[in-house]
Amino acid sequence: MITLKYEKRFPLSMISHIDMLRVMNRVFSRAKLETEYSAGYNPHALIFFSPALSLGAESVCEYVTVAAKDEEKGIIERLNAVSPKGMVFVDAIKQPKNPNLAAVVTSALYEIRYSAIEETNVELLSKQIKEGYEITYLEKGEPCTKNVSDMVFGVEKKGNALLCTLACGNKNLKADRFIKGVLENMQLPCEELSITKLDMFTADGMSIEKFLKLKAVFD
Amino acid sequence: MSNYDYTKVSKPARYVGGEYGSIEPNKNAAMRMCLCFPDVYEVGMSNLGTRILYYMLNENPLASCERCYTPWKDYGEQLKSSGNVLTSIETHTPLIDFDIVGFSFQYELSYSNMLYMMDLAGIPFYAHQRGEEYPLIIFGGPCVVNPAPVLPFADIINIGEGEITLTNLAKLFERGKKEKWNKKEMMTEVEKLDGFYCPPLHLISHNENRDFEYDNKGIKVVKQKVKDLDASFFPNKAIVPNLEIIHDRAVAELFRGCANGCRFCQAGFIYRPVRERKATTVQKMCLDLFKNTGYDELSLNSLSTSDYSELHELISGLHNEPQLKNVKLSLPSLRLNTFEGSFADGNRKSSLTFAPEAGTQRLRNVINKNITEDDIFGSLAVAFAEGYCTVKLYFMLGLPTETEEDVMGIADLAIRVRELFFKKRTNKKDLRLNVSASIFIPKPFTPFQWEAFISEEEAMRRVKMLRDALRSKNINFAWHDWTSSIMEAVFARGDVRLAPVLEKAYRYGAKMDGWAEFFNYEAYMKALEDCGLSADKLTAEISENAELPWSFVDTGITKEFLLRERKKAYQAVTTPSCYKQCSACGVKCEVKK
Numbered sequence: 001m002i003t004l005k006y007e008k009r010f011p012l013s014m015i016s017h018i019d020m021l022r023v024m025n026r027v028f029s030r031a032k033l034e035t036e037y038s039a040g041y042n043p044h045a046l047i048f049f050s051p052a053l054s055l056g057a058e059s060v061c062e063y064v065t066v067a068a069k070d071e072e073k074g075i076i077e078r079l080n081a082v083s084p085k086g087m088v089f090v091d092a093i094k095q096p097k098n099p100n101l102a103a104v105v106t107s108a109l110y111e112i113r114y115s116a117i118e119e120t121n122v123e124l125l126s127k128q129i130k131e132g133y134e135i136t137y138l139e140k141g142e143p144c145t146k147n148v149s150d151m152v153f154g155v156e157k158k159g160n161a162l163l164c165t166l167a168c169g170n171k172n173l174k175a176d177r178f179i180k181g182v183l184e185n186m187q188l189p190c191e192e193l194s195i196t197k198l199d200m201f202t203a204d205g206m207s208i209e210k211f212l213k214l215k216a217v218f219d
Numbered sequence: 220m221s222n223y224d225y226t227k228v229s230k231p232a233r234y235v236g237g238e239y240g241s242i243e244p245n246k247n248a249a250m251r252m253c254l255c256f257p258d259v260y261e262v263g264m265s266n267l268g269t270r271i272l273y274y275m276l277n278e279n280p281l282a283s284c285e286r287c288y289t290p291w292k293d294y295g296e297q298l299k300s301s302g303n304v305l306t307s308i309e310t311h312t313p314l315i316d317f318d319i320v321g322f323s324f325q326y327e328l329s330y331s332n333m334l335y336m337m338d339l340a341g342i343p344f345y346a347h348q349r350g351e352e353y354p355l356i357i358f359g360g361p362c363v364v365n366p367a368p369v370l371p372f373a374d375i376i377n378i379g380e381g382e383i384t385l386t387n388l389a390k391l392f393e394r395g396k397k398e399k400w401n402k403k404e405m406m407t408e409v410e411k412l413d414g415f416y417c418p419p420l421h422l423i424s425h426n427e428n429r430d431f432e433y434d435n436k437g438i439k440v441v442k443q444k445v446k447d448l449d450a451s452f453f454p455n456k457a458i459v460p461n462l463e464i465i466h467d468r469a470v471a472e473l474f475r476g477c478a479n480g481c482r483f484c485q486a487g488f489i490y491r492p493v494r495e496r497k498a499t500t501v502q503k504m505c506l507d508l509f510k511n512t513g514y515d516e517l518s519l520n521s522l523s524t525s526d527y528s529e530l531h532e533l534i535s536g537l538h539n540e541p542q543l544k545n546v547k548l549s550l551p552s553l554r555l556n557t558f559e560g561s562f563a564d565g566n567r568k569s570s571l572t573f574a575p576e577a578g579t580q581r582l583r584n585v586i587n588k589n590i591t592e593d594d595i596f597g598s599l600a601v602a603f604a605e606g607y608c609t610v611k612l613y614f615m616l617g618l619p620t621e622t623e624e625d626v627m628g629i630a631d632l633a634i635r636v637r638e639l640f641f642k643k644r645t646n647k648k649d650l651r652l653n654v655s656a657s658i659f660i661p662k663p664f665t666p667f668q669w670e671a672f673i674s675e676e677e678a679m680r681r682v683k684m685l686r687d688a689l690r691s692k693n694i695n696f697a698w699h700d701w702t703s704s705i706m707e708a709v710f711a712r713g714d715v716r717l718a719p720v721l722e723k724a725y726r727y728g729a730k731m732d733g734w735a736e737f738f739n740y741e742a743y744m745k746a747l748e749d750c751g752l753s754a755d756k757l758t759a760e761i762s763e764n765a766e767l768p769w770s771f772v773d774t775g776i777t778k779e780f781l782l783r784e785r786k787k788a789y790q791a792v793t794t795p796s797c798y799k800q801c802s803a804c805g806v807k808c809e810v811k812k
Contacts, residue, residue: 011235014225015461019232023461026239026513037545056226082513084461085237176226193224 001098002072003065003212004079005091009058012086017052023084024049024064030082031075036067050101050200050208054174057110059197060090063101063208093212101200105208107153108168109199110175113161116188122157125182129155135181148173148181168200223303228294232462233260236308240458240512242273244283244309250392252276252385253307253317253354255287257324257332258733263288264458265466267520268360269323272381274454282389285309285317289332289731290339298339305339314340318392319355321377324362327710328703328732330369333358334725337372344722345371345428346419351402359384364442364489365663365769368710368717370418371431374406378772379414379443380475382451387412414443416771428722429750431715435771442774448475448494455507459514468516468549469508471501473533477522478797480804481576482587482788483615485662486522489774492808493797498529502536509546516547524550526798570609570651571602577618578628584791585620587784595632596639603643609651610636616681616698617659617673619788626681629654630688637694654689655697656682658704661758662711663769664776666784672708672758675701702740703732708758709743714768720746777805 015023025045028035037043046067053059072092079089125133129152136145151167166173175195183190200208225231244251254272256263263269263286276284285307290298298305304313314320320342322333334344337356343349346356358369359377366376377384391412395405406417416438423432445451457469476493477486496504505517517537521527537543575595577583583590599610614629633654640650658678661670673681678701689696710717723746724739731737747754761767763782780803787794794802 011232011237012461014231014235016232019462022463025515026459029513029515030239030511043545055231056224082239084239084459085241 001065001095002068002070002075003063003093003095003099003101004075004089005093005209006062006064007058007060007088007090008053008062009086009088012084013053013056013058016055017049020049021047023087024066027079027083027087028066028068031078033066033075033078034069036069048098048100048102051105051108051169051172053197054176054195057175057195057197061197061199061208063200063212065095065098065101067098091209093216095212095216099212099215101208102169104202104211105169105200106167106171106203107165107201107205108175108197109201110164110166111158111161111196111198112164112175112179112193113195114179114183114193115191116183116186117157117160117162119188120157120162120182120186122155122162125186126155135178136184137177137181148178152178163198165201228297229291230260230462232460233288233291234294234308236311238458238460240456241286241309242277242284244277244285245280246283246310248279248281248283248389249318249396250276250282250389251318252282252284252321253287253312253314253319254284254321254323255314255333255336256289257322257329257336258289259291259731260288260460261462261464262733264460264464266323266325267470267472268325268381270457270470271452271454271472272385273458274456275382275452276385276389278452279386279389281393282385285312287314287336289336292731292737295335295339304341305336315342315353317354319357319375319388321357321359324358324360324369326733327362327368327707328738330362330710330721331725331729331732333369333372334722335730338725346374347371347422347425349374355402355405361486361489362711364485364772364774365712366416366418366772367715367768368713368721370433370715371422371425371428371718373418374402375409376416376418376440377414378416378440380445382445383443384412384414388415413441416440429719431718433715438771439773440771442489442772444490444492444775445475445494448472449496449500453496453504455504456511457508457514459512466518467514468518469505469512469514470518470520471504471508472496473501473519473521473524473527475521478526479523479589480587480784480794480796480802482585482666482784483576483618483659483662485665488664488776488804490522491775491797491804491806493526495528498533498536501533502540505537506540506542509543515545516549517543518549518551520551526796570611571599571607572611572613573598574613575632576613576615577621577625578614578630578632579625581791582618582621582625582628584793585788586615586618587788587793589793589796592632596635599636599639600643603640604645606645608640608644608646608648609653610640611653611655612636614654614656615659616656616685617678619659619667619670620791621681623681623684626684627688629656630685630692633689633694634692637692649693651695652693653695653697654685655699656685657699658701660704660708660711663767664774664781666781666788668712668767668781669761669763669785671760672705674755675705700735700738703735703738705754705758706732706738706740706743709747709754712761712768713757716750716752720750720752722746723749775804775806780804 035045048065050063075092076089133149134147151173153165156163273284276282355374357375358373409415410417421433423434425431474495476490478493576588661667682698724742727742729739729742
């Protein structure tokens with residue numbers, strides 16, 4: 001097993017998580033990775049992703065684990081030579097078995113940029129979140145209101161961006177849904193919105209990169 | 220427009236580009252072309268012709284080529300409401316900023332999307348409305364062997380294979396740019412090249428975008444065809460889409476043209492003669508494509524794959540290639556009479572599709588589909604014994620001389636296929652048998668080009684007959700919508716009076732007409748009425764002596780040959796394949812017998 005860290009940038013950020021499996025398969029095939037296949041009626045390469053990133057958001061910390069026999073050395077260069085625009089592989093960590101990041105990850109840090117950042121009262125927002133915070137969004141075309149306090153772990157302003165730590169994984173709060181809800185509550189316009197996922201964490205608050213490196217040594 | 224908020228639209232991957240294999244175009248090329256496909260990304264990206272031209276032009280130092288597909292309705296509406304214009308995928312350049320904008324027409328019902336795209340790009344529809352500030356608009360693809368219905372919208376009509384014509388055009392653009400030609404000077408020079416026709420040079424008059432009149436006296440536009448396909452350009456790579464497209468696989472082209480001469484099939488005549496690539500060339504193409512795309516499925520394309528003279532050598536060569544171990548091979552367009560179980564060996568036993576086209580031997584002889592019931596049942600017996608349990612059978616209704624007996628023959632054939640399955644099956648699986656019927660559409664440059672299109676009443680009577688006969692037999696039956704078929708028939712053989720009809724239909728809301736859920740019959744009916752035309756009259760039988768709207772186009776096929784074939788059709792006499800005997804169609808060729 002080998003876990004690959006990659007960035008997902010525009011225009012690849014416009015590719016849905018479902019389509020990423022096919023994209024990744026073809027990248028691995030072009031890079032001639034020695035992937036193992038499942039044994040079934042429709043054999044497919046054994047590939048495991050970290051939790052889904054919402055459509056349109058960029059990320060500098062996506063992970064994919066693949067059952068491949070390749071060595072770490074040179075693999076990044078091989079992959080980047082055959083990747084579509086917006087996909088940049090940055091690290092490869094050998095794993096004794098699938099680290100199952102889809103289950104291990106519980107939160108993620110997002111950097112959110114938008115035009116009304118100056119007018120955003122972060123202190124008030126943090127206080128409101130502690131007391132119980134509702135946002136309204138469209139779910140399958142129907143408006144839906146939900147208390148998201150237990151899915152927001154931190155909000156702060158840094159420079160001209162908002163940094164938010166939100167639930168990620170099995171229990172998930174989409175960053176775009178969160179910020180749109182906040183701006184609507186504050187009656188601020190939602191313009192020039194850009195979201196970048198900066199990091200992901202385990203339930204203990206450990207960065208996934210560190211988690212993977214520890215696993216690689218101790219498992 | 221990379222800063223556009225694409226998350227507001229469905230499937231933004233259609234518009235953002237950046238696919239592996241897409242090209243950074245040379246913005247300083249003499250001929251900057253945007254190749255438009257008048258259907259959505261998933262359909263357009265599957266088209267082999269535009270794939271070839273994309274790479275060919277981008278490898279030519281004189282040319283650059285970018286892509287544009289029809290936006291889905293949501294994106295189209297947003298472009299309009301936000302005041303943005305349609306752009307190319309590669310560099311997000313507005314269409315108006317190209318030297319030349321090309322449309323490839325693969326089916327007549329995509330004409331409305333050409334107007335939709337011009338509208339979204341801010342380009343006036345009619346050539347005479349466009350000044351020097353607009354790009355030249357060029358039309359190509361199989362539909363324009365009869366360019367009459369779209370003449371007033373085009374600056375240039377391209378008749379023939381782009382490998383030849385567009386290479387010549389790029390050379391001309393280099394001269395034109397140096398010598399600062401205006402549009403008219405450019406068109407005048409373009410027409411001196413073979414395979415081009417520039418309608419604005421022949422426009423005599425029009426009356427407020429109606430009653431267009433062209434002078435085509437003495438004009439013959441000769442369809443250009445690659446002579447040596449084996450030496451001709453074929454890309455060793457493909458644009459690998461980031462979302463699933465219709466034909467999501469690597470494609471190698473085996474040969475062009477078809478030797479069978481089925482009398483309803485336009486492709487079978489206009490792509491003549493048969494021109495093959497060598498098996499060694501194709502095998503190398505396949506290996507390169509696999510290596511450069513990462514696809515796990517490879518398709519060997521042609522109009523009739525089992526006629527390929529080196530098919531066995533090629534298949535075994537590909538099977539023995541260790542690099543292709545996990546690659547699924549698909550062979551579309553296999554004819555029933557040459558299907559061999561061994562081809563499918565090693566592949567998953569999924570579904571088989573056959574197109575007998577007609578239900579009785581008599582009618583199959585009429586249309587020159589040279590297969591017999593022995594061929595059909597022989598092939599299916601092998602397939603069923605091999606474990607196949609899904610079969611699709613394609614037929615046509617409304618063929619010339621069709622009787623009730625022929626219609627019932629379809630049901631009879633399907634029922635006997637089912638019986639055969641239960642005799643031959645090797646496991647307990649049930650048969651999934653799908654019968655589908657399309658409506659016969661007479662097309663230019665076929666022996667049936669003079670035939671009438673069936674009336675709605677009669678078509679539905681035959682559909683109902685068939686549906687009743689197949690009901691309770693556990694056979695699925697689907698038929699193609701008559702309304703979209705008649706509009707296809709209207710435009711396939713239409714004359715220049717259809718141009719304003721098309722424009723009006725678009726104004727009434729027609730677009731995406733290739734999509735059954737969007738096809739807007741009422742828009743076309745209203746438009747026809749506005750122009751004083753009737754679909755029934757336009758699709759009636761044409762006299763053999765009448766001057767046809769496409770008579771100034773020369774595909775190589777002679778009228779005498781088509782008339783001979785028509786006569787033989789009425790006598791239910793078949794014509795052998797070009798491999799067996801030359802039937803003097805007029806096309807000069809050297810088909811290996």
